[in-house]
Amino acid sequence: MKRINIGFLFPLLALVILVYALSQPMFVAPPLGKLLDPFVGAVQNEDERRLGAKELTIPVHQLKAPVQVYFDERKVPHIHAQNTEDLYFAQGYITAFFRLWQMDFGSYAAAGRLSEIFSKKEFLEYDRTQRRLGIAEAAKHSLELIEANPETSTAVNAYTKGVNAYIQQLHYRDLPLEYKLLGYEPEPWTNLKSALIMKNIANKMSGYEEDLYMSKMILALGEDRFNQLFPEYYAQSTPVMNISRPQNVPAAAVKTPSYLNYAFLSANSVITESAWNPRLGSNSWAVSGKKTKSGFPILANDPHLNLSLPNVWMEMQLTAPGMNVYGVSMPGTPAVIIGFNENIAWGITNGADDVKDWYKLKISPDYKKYELDSNWSDLQVRREAIRRRGLPVFYDTVYSSVHGPIVYNKSFPGKDSDMVDMALRWELHRPSNEFLTFIQLNKAAGYEDYKNAIRHFQCPLQNFTFASKDNNIAINHQGSMPVKWPGQGRFILDGTSRTHLYTRYIPADSLPQLLNPACNYVQSANQRPTYGNYAYYYNGHYSETRANRIEQLLSTTQQLDISYMEKIQLDNVNAFAVEALPLLLSKVKSSELNAAQQQQLASLKTWNGSYEYGSTTAKLYDLWWWNTRNFTWDEFRNYRFYVRPPEDEVLLKLIRTDPGNTFFDKQGTVRKEDAADIITDAFIAAAMDVDKARKEGKIQWSDFHKVNLIHLTNLPAFSKMGIPAAGQQEVPNAVSRNWGPSWRMIVELGDRPRAYGILPGGQSGNAAGRYYDNFVDDWNKGRYYPLTFFMTVQEAEKQATSTWKLINR
Incomplete structure (x- = not known):
């Protein structure tokens, strides 16, 4: 009888014992053994058989009809559904397949729930700040509007069902690697999570606030010197609405508010620099066919956001009766956010307006009341339960006045003592339904549809750039702009006086906007939206340099084409x-x-x-x-x-x-x-x-000049660090250390759209997969990919490299 060589069993037995031992959670560390297990661990995340399959049928629940998903060679999904409800279901499912951990983690971060994942003290402080800023509360109030509207309710409900259909099919071996590393599992998706994603983007884009700093500066410098050093307008400004330039731009000098003095503010505190990046912005422009070689309009957009892996955007095409749209979506939310269809194209840049105002309150010693117009009103109280991993629940008390939440108080003073007992009034807190804007833009056929769609967009203020194949071009400074007196909101406001609470908003027809100007182009690069002769006061942190350079390039050249648009987006000249x-x-x-x-x-x-x-x-x-x-x-x-x-x-x-x-x-x-x-x-x-x-x-x-594409966990192994690059924060190609063009898109409308684009990342969130960062090198070299826009199902069937079919079980 042949003897069995048992020598090989010892290393195998040792591996089995090691895997078993390490599979037991130690304190709050992830079970490392499961992570190393070759049958269910990290190695399973490299399995991309589903993406590589030529044809795949996926059984799901709740579809009204089968949905076809066609993938091109870059693994961009082109989703074809027979109705919009199934379309958004499929979008949720496909997005979860590619980006589940990213969207889930984003919802935790927005809601102030990171302590449930990480046990470090720093995350409790982050969670308390998020809760006190009121982002989750704002999402809940906006969700009531979203779910009350039949169009957005259908989309969000279907999207949520699609995400959950994917989650329900997962086994441990299929979980995204981050869940295994961090030792937790995905919870069911909810409509609230989608609302949180949208509100958190608004938070990042409307973070400008220098109320306290400007208040102290005007006291330290005096009115004259303050207005000289911190003016509202610059002579070399090229505003978004670049028409009717006044002969003499008003100096717009501000006065020191009568209530503002050193007794009102402490003069000795150290102001903590905001985490908000004032250079975060974007470029966007649209050119009429009267100025192009083809005779058709061209639109270009490159939003400048934090450069992360996975990328903030996911590329896709959505097709259903009455809608055929291509562009980028935001993982966790339905619809295409920036893109084009057969008739129109649109882009977005940050308006850069100040929509956060702080009010200094007088509060009773027992923290039950605050003074307003010489009367004492009750403070509203909200109890926040912050769950912590491996630790008892932390309960935080959040107070609010008619102005908004009191973010810092004696129990949570923050890093600047002068911000204690100040209430935050923020346009983000007002209920709004931005989902409706994008759902309607996706199927818009012309300018009127575009105008009707963007009127639902309230916060943050954004510049929407538009072009249609019938040769209309437009730009709109869109969102909630309060009617303010000169200087209101630039400095700390007096919370004891109701007169400091604005109650009116600039009418929609009076918001800065431009349609078909004589120059045959519109452009935005986060500059001031108007000249100084605009009828209403507003303030913000605007950037003029990129706008001036883009203006120069657009105004001095005729017969523009897609190639020239690429040159502008990649231009490295600092004006x-x-x-x-x-x-x-x-x-x-x-x-x-x-x-x-x-x-x-x-x-x-x-x-x-x-x-x-x-x-x-x-x-x-x-x-x-x-x-x-x-x-x-x-x-x-x-x-x-x-x-x-x-x-x-x-x-x-x-x-x-x-x-x-x-x-x-x-x-x-x-x-x-x-x-x-x-x-x-x-x-x-x-x-x-x-x-x-x-x-x-x-x-x-x-x-x-090195660029870092950092994974959301900050793990170097999942990041691409130290990439040598061209560009600089003040040039059109605004590539900086960890932020820059997160999506470059150029669209020429006509008989059929011609479009090119690229994002710094890949389609997949799987750090071990080939489609995680496969676009990065081309993006850094200034290359573009043709955006494959299928006009019909027959085109998709002929050109797709692989196909999925979602059907009911």
Whole structure:
């Protein structure tokens, strides 16, 4: 009889024992053994047989008719349904297949529930802040509107059923890898989760708030100097509604509010810089067929958001009777958010308006009442139960006034004591139904349909860009814009006076908007929406540089085509640098430079302001201007509440018109510097830093400029880090360290749409799969993919690389 060699059994037995031991949860760590198990663990996430199958039939519940899903070679799903209810069901199912963990995690983050996943103390603070900001409450109130509307109720209900149909089919081996790593499982999807996703995007896009900082600045500087250094308008502005330029743009000087003084505010606190990125924005423009080679309109859009893996967007086509739309959706919500159909195309940029106002309250010592118009009103109280992983439930008490929630109080003071007992009034809190905007846009046939669709969009304020194949182009600054007095909302408001509560909103017909202008194009890049002669006051944090460059490129060229639109989206020229450089060169004292520095200065004289991948000059200018700014505004660092200096346009004007201004006199030096001294010192420091970097092998812009696509868990293994790239935050190709063009799209409308696009990521959320980040390199190199828009089912059947069929069991 043949003897059995049992030697191989020992390593196998050891593996079995190890897997069993590690499969038992230790404290709150994930069961590592299950993760390593080759039959159900992480390796199973590499199984993409379903995506690779030529044909696949998937049994589900609750469909009225079968749904066909056609995948192209990039695994973009083209969903064809016989009715819209089945269409949204299939969208929910397919999105969950690709991105379940991402959308689920996003709903936890929005609701302030991360402590249920992570046990660290920092997440409890995050959850308390989210709850106190009222994002979950706002989602609940908006959901009442959403579910009361038949159109959005049908869509959201069907989407939720589709997500849950996918979840119900999952076994542990099929779970996205993040669930296994973090040791938890998906819970059923709900309509509220979809509402939370939408509200959290509104939170990220409407985070601008400098009320306290501006309040302290106007007290510290005085009215005249404050208006000089922090003006509402700039002469070089190219507003969204770029018509009827007034002869003399009003200075729009603000007055110090009568109630605002050091008794009203504490003058010694340190203001914490907001996590909101004021440069988060987008580019979008539409060009009439009168200005294109084809005679058809072209629309381009590239929203600038945090660059993450998985990507914030998912590409798809949705087709049902009365609707055939292509674009990107937001995982967790129904419909296409940015895209096109056979008749129209639309894009979105952030309006950048201030929609968050803080009110300083007077509250009774027992925290039961607050003063309003010399009367005492009851504070509203809400109890929040925050579940924590491996720890007892934490109960938090949230107080609210007629103004809104009191985010910080004595039990949760935050990082700035001056924000304690202030109430937040935020347009996000008002119930709204943004889902209806996108559902109606998806099937819009022309301008009137577009206008009717966007009127439902309230927060955050956005610039909607539009084009239709009948050659209409338009742009609308859309959302809730309160009627305010000049300066209202720019500073902390007095919560004891009802007169500080605005009650009216700018009528829809009076919101900034533009239809078919004589120049034959419209454009938005987060600049101020109007000139200073607009009938209503508003404020925000606007960016002019990208808009100025796009305006230059659109206005000086005729016979535009898709190729030229790509060049604009990928343009790396900083319009501000082009304007500033000649002035800096004229002011620098070259006699104070050594020979090497003279050569470096000479290289800047031929620089065209472009932050190209291989530029050997861009970093030198970047440091030069950075130093000039820091050396000039060094006095500001004396303020304990200092957050940011005046805008660059203010400094450039000061150099040009008032070079002897006292701000140019550096602190701690014997001599009295002027603008030329500051500029010269700044250049010498920049030249030394560049020389040092070159000795370390850093020569071109891409050696300094690296892009990080970070996974939502911050795990390096799931991220792509340190990618050398072109671009810069102030150029149209606004690629920065961890944010930038999250989706590039160009659409030419006509007999059939011609479209190109790309996103930095992939279709799948599976970090172990081939479709997770397969677009990244092409995105970084400025390449575009043709967007395969199937006009008919027959086209889809002929061109699809694989097909799924969803049927009832």
